[in-house]
Amino acid sequence: MxxxxxxxxxxxxxxxxxxxxxxxxxxxxxxxxxxxxxxxxxxxxxxxxxxxxxxxxxxxxxxxxxxxxxxxxxxxxxxxxxxxxxxxxxxxxxxxxxxxxxxxxxxxxxxxxxxxxxxxxxxxxxxxxxxxxxxxxxxxxxxxxxxxxxxxxxxxxxxxxxxxxxxxxGRNPQFTMTPFQTLQDSSSWRLMYGQEKKGLQDSFLTNSRLVISRVLEANNLPKESIHHVVTNNFNFTISKNLSVYWEIPYEKFFSLNIPRTAHCPAGDVFINLLDMKTAGIISRGDSILTFFPAPHSWMGTLLTKN
CATH class of the missing domain: 3.40.47.10 (Thiolase/Chalcone synthase)
Structure with missing residues (x-):
């Protein structure tokens, strides 16, 4: 794989x-x-x-x-x-x-x-x-x-x-990666530029939950078996909302950098993943739910530490 x-x-x-x-x-x-x-x-x-x-x-x-x-x-x-x-x-x-x-x-x-x-x-x-x-x-x-x-x-x-x-x-990777689950909803640009903040947040939460559900279903993985959640450096409030909406304990959402650093579009997921590995937080066999969002694009995969 x-x-x-x-x-x-x-x-x-x-x-x-x-x-x-x-x-x-x-x-x-x-x-x-x-x-x-x-x-x-x-x-x-x-x-x-x-x-x-x-x-x-x-x-x-x-x-x-x-x-x-x-x-x-x-x-x-x-x-x-x-x-x-x-x-x-x-x-x-x-x-x-x-x-x-x-x-x-x-x-x-x-x-x-x-x-x-x-x-x-x-x-x-x-x-x-x-x-x-x-x-x-x-x-x-x-x-x-x-x-x-x-x-x-x-x-x-x-x-x-x-x-x-x-x-x-595919040659002995440190983390195996399952096929991506994706969702596109370009209509949300109307919410963005119409300044419909509540509608945009609802769209984000709903679509992100759908992608996360697809990742779990595709890998036959119950939520209880997730060891870590890695995503972009959202603000603290959004991360807590995701925890509640996805019904995954907030403690599983990685947040090593305190004080928090502003979002790096190049790849917060990779930055956080390496920080976790360096800190010894990840163990062999751990399932890492990995989520990449954008204003009208949501993508998720499952990484497993080898």
């Missing part, structure tokens, strides 16, 4: 909310973030290419793979407007510097933080179909326009700079 190995990530420097450009530093505004557990974000002076190259190099070095055994690189980003992607040969340069000159390069842009999930799904299919190793890389650089984002008009969120990488392979 295909899976992932040698996860690595690179984040920017930890910075307090008060250092965010254009941030309203009034007590009232800062309280809105802190109530939800967000204390800091990660900003980097490195370019998106530099972040991607650094994490990809580390993954390849940790894997010890012969470069010729890597048949493809799947690259994901939510920052599709980044000048580097348009003004420089991002793909050719990355492949050359990684020593992967004969590998295929595929760029994936789906929607925000679902991009890396789509890339992982496609990389798994490619690895399985071709019997090869695949390098997955995802990077996001938010400081082109500042860490403050407004996906929903009137609602402020925070993003962090970072990049993640791993090897997707």
């Amino acid at each position: 295909v899976g992932i190995s040698h996860v690595h990530y690179v984040l920017g420097d930890y910075k307090p909310l008060t250092e965010i450009p254009e941030m309203d530093t009034s007590k009232e505004n800062l309280a809105k973030f802190r109530i939800n557990g967000v204390r800091q974000y990660c900003g980097s002076d490195k370019t998106m290419y530099q972040l991607a190259l650094e994490t990809a190099t580390a993954t390849l070095e940790k894997s010890g793979l012969d470069r010729s055994s890597v048949g493809a690189v799947f690259f994901a980003t939510g920052n599709h407007h980044c000048k580097e992607l348009h003004e420089e040969d991002f793909a050719g340069r990355l492949l050359d510097e990684l020593g992967l000159g004969s590998a295929f390069f595929y760029g994936v842009f789906m929607q925000y933080c679902a991009s890396v999930a789509a890339a992982l799904q496609l990389a798994g299919q490619f690895a399985e179909a071709n019997g090869t190793n695949v390098l997955l890389v995802s990077a996001d650089k938010i400081l082109d326009y500042g860490p403050i984002v407004r996906i929903i008009p009137g609602v402020i969120g925070l993003h962090s700079d970072g990049a993640v990488s791993c090897i997707v392979t």
Whole structure:
């Protein structure tokens, strides 16, 4: 079965909310973030290419793979407007510097933080179909326009700079991965831009629950057998809502980084997974319910530690 190995990530420097450009530093505004557990974000002076190259190099070095055994690189980003992607040969340069000159390069842009999930799904299919190793890389650089984002008009969120990488392979992966369960509902964009916050939250909870149910049913796994839940760095309140709505104890939702760090679209799931592994939280045989959401895309899979 295909899976992932040698996860690595690179984040920017930890910075307090008060250092965010254009941030309203009034007590009232800062309280809105802190109530939800967000204390800091990660900003980097490195370019998106530099972040991607650094994490990809580390993954390849940790894997010890012969470069010729890597048949493809799947690259994901939510920052599709980044000048580097348009003004420089991002793909050719990355492949050359990684020593992967004969590998295929595929760029994936789906929607925000679902991009890396789509890339992982496609990389798994490619690895399985071709019997090869695949390098997955995802990077996001938010400081082109500042860490403050407004996906929903009137609602402020925070993003962090970072990049993640791993090897997707069918050859003794560290974590096996089941086929993805997915759901698309593009009609929710009307809720987003109509500022229907309650409707958007209801849509998110309902659709996420449906995807989670599909993952469990496909793997014949009762909720009681789930050891961990790994997802994006939502604010504290949303995580608690998911726990209640999915009927899974909140203690199983991983939250190692305290104070909480603002969401990194490049791949919170991979960041949190590696933090769990490093901290010794994951044991052999553990079932890890893994969920990647975006405003109108929901994707889930089950990882098992080998």
